[in-house]
Amino acid sequence: MGIVVKLSDSRDSNASLAPLFALVEEDMARVNQFILDKARSNVDLIPELARHLIDSGGKRLRPMLTIAASKLCGYEGDGHQWLATAVEFMHTATLLHDDVVDESSLRRGKTTARLLWGNEASVLVGDYLLGQSFKMMVDVGSLGALRILSDAAAIIAEGEVMQLITANNTDTTEDDYLAVIEAKTAALFAAAAEVGAVIADRPKSEAAALRSFGRNLGVAFQLVDDALDYSGEQSELGKSVGDDFRDGKITLPVVLSYRRGSADEREFWERTLKQGEIGDDDLQTAIDLIAKHNALADTMERARHYGAIARDALAIFPDGDVKSALLGAIEFSVSRPY
C-alpha cells in the first residue's frame, strides 16, 4: 500500500508528477502544518510514534488528489486542506495497522513503529489518527464529504480483512486480487478525489467523474506498486525487492505466474508463499518465473487499462493546468519504471 518514494527523489525522476506538485505546493505546505499540529497530544507517545511515520517521506499523493480535485472544481476556501489532512491521517492509520498485521519490520526504509514502540501502541495510535481524521471532517461541516470518507474507511478495513484471507492463498484469482486492491487502495483514492467536488458543491456528475478517476488511478497505482516489488528497478525507489514475496502476499505478478505455471512451478509457489518455506535462492527463482511468464509486463498492461479509464473519467472537465496535472498523476502511476 505505502507510498515509497521520497518527495525529493520523485521530483527528480518523475517529470510527469511535477505539474501536480507545483499546483498543490502552497496548499500542501498548510496540509503538512496541519498534519504536525493534529498529531500533537499531551500523551507524548502519540506525537512521537505518529511523527516517526509522518516524517518518513511518503509523497502524500492522496491528499494532493483532494487539493487538486477541489481546484479542478473551482473551490475557494480552506476546507479542502482539512479534508486532505483527514485523508492523509486515514492513510497513515492504515499503514500503522498494516505493519502490525503483516509483522513488518521496515517501512519506507525505516524500522517500523511497531518494532520501536510495540504492536499495541501502533494499533492505538492508528486509532487515534483515525479519530482525529473524523474530527477534522466533522469540523469541515460537509455531511457529503463525511459520508464519502467514512464509507471509504469502512471499505478499507474490509479490504484489509480480505487481504488477510487471501494472504498465502495461491488459489487467489485475479478477480479476488482486484477486489482486494479496489477496497484497500482504490477506495481511498476515489474518496480523496470525490470530496474535492463535494465541498465545491459541484453537480453529481463531476463528483462521480472524480470518484471514477480516483478509483481507477488507485487500481493502476497499486498494480504498478505490486509489479515494482519484483523488479530490480525499485531498489532505486527506496523499497527492497521481494517484500511481498517474503510476506506471502498474493499480488498479480504471482497470480499470473502461478496460474500460467507448470505443476512443478506451482509447487514452488505453494512451498514459498503458502507454507512460507523460503530459502536463499527462492526470491531469484520467483523473479525468474515471473519473467518467464511475462507477468510483470502483463501487470503493467492491466494497469494501463485502468489508467485509460481514469483518463476518460476526467474528460468532462475543461482542459487546463489542473486537469493536466491530474493526467500527469495517471501518467506517473502507469509508467513508473519496472
Next chain:
Amino acid sequence: MGIVVKLSDSRDSNASLAPLFALVEEDMARVNQFILDKARSNVDLIPELARHLIDSGGKRLRPMLTIAASKLCGYEGDGHQWLATAVEFMHTATLLHDDVVDESSLRRGKTTARLLWGNEASVLVGDYLLGQSFKMMVDVGSLGALRILSDAAAIIAEGEVMQLITANNTDTTEDDYLAVIEAKTAALFAAAAEVGAVIADRPKSEAAALRSFGRNLGVAFQLVDDALDYSGEQSELGKSVGDDFRDGKITLPVVLSYRRGSADEREFWERTLKQGEIGDDDLQTAIDLIAKHNALADTMERARHYGAIARDALAIFPDGDVKSALLGAIEFSVSRPY
C-alpha cells in the same frame, strides 16, 4: 444483452467458436429437447409465447458454458444438462422482461412477444420460465449450484434496475456502466461456468477459476455487443444498427464519446439520448462522433483486457480439447468484426 447470431451463421463466420460447438453438440441436443419439454404447459399461451423466443435462434452461449465447464471438470452424469437448461431459461426470462421494460418491438429480427401477446403475458411467462428454471435446479439437487444460480438471478434483476436508472443519463461514468454489465450480463456467464465445477465436486479453486473466466468473458462479450450496435458490420449479424441509440441506452461507445466530446457534441448526446429527440440524421451523427473519438476501437481494447483476464483464469486447468474450446469462446467474443 441478447444473443443475436443464428447458430448456422456463427458456424460459418466464426471459426473460433467451432470447437466449442463440436464439443457440446450431443449435450446441447438434449438441452434443446429439455427446453422444449419444460416450456410446455396446459395453458396454451405459455408454450406458444415461450417458443416464439426460444425458436428465434439465439446461439445458447450460456448453457454451452455450463456444459463445457462441467466437462473441463470431468463431470459424468446428466445434471449439467439440466443446469444448462435452467441457465437458458433464466436468460430467456430476462429477455422477455427486458423487452417489456425497453418497449422493444424487435428481438433477433422477429416481432417481440410483448407486441404479439402483450406486456402482461410477457412478464408472466418470464416469471413462469424463471420458476421452471428453479424447479430444474432443485431437481438436480446440488445446493451449491442452486445458491450460485439464485444469487445470479438476484444480481441480474439488480442489474436491470441499474440499467433503468442509467438509461438516458448521459452523466453515466464508465464505472457505472461496468457495474451494470457486470450485473446484467457477466453474473449469469459467471454462474453458468461456475456450476460446472460445483456439480463435479471439484475444489473451490476450480469453481473460482471458472467463475472468473465466465465473469470476465461476460464483460468482454457485452462490451463488444455494445460496440457492434454502432457498427456497420453488425447488420450482417441479424441485429439492426442503432437499437441502443434509439432506446437511449448509455453504453461505453457513448460514455467515451460524450466525455471526450466538445460542449456542442455533448448537447447532441443530451438531446438525442436524454431528451429522446432523435431526427433522421442523428444516428449517422452519433456514429461519426463515435468514430471521431475512437470510441469503438477503445471499447474493443477494453474488451480485450477482460478477455485476457478470462484467459488467465483458465490457466490452472490442464491443456486439452475442452480448455481450447473455452479459449475459443473468448477469442470469438473479443474478435467479432466491428
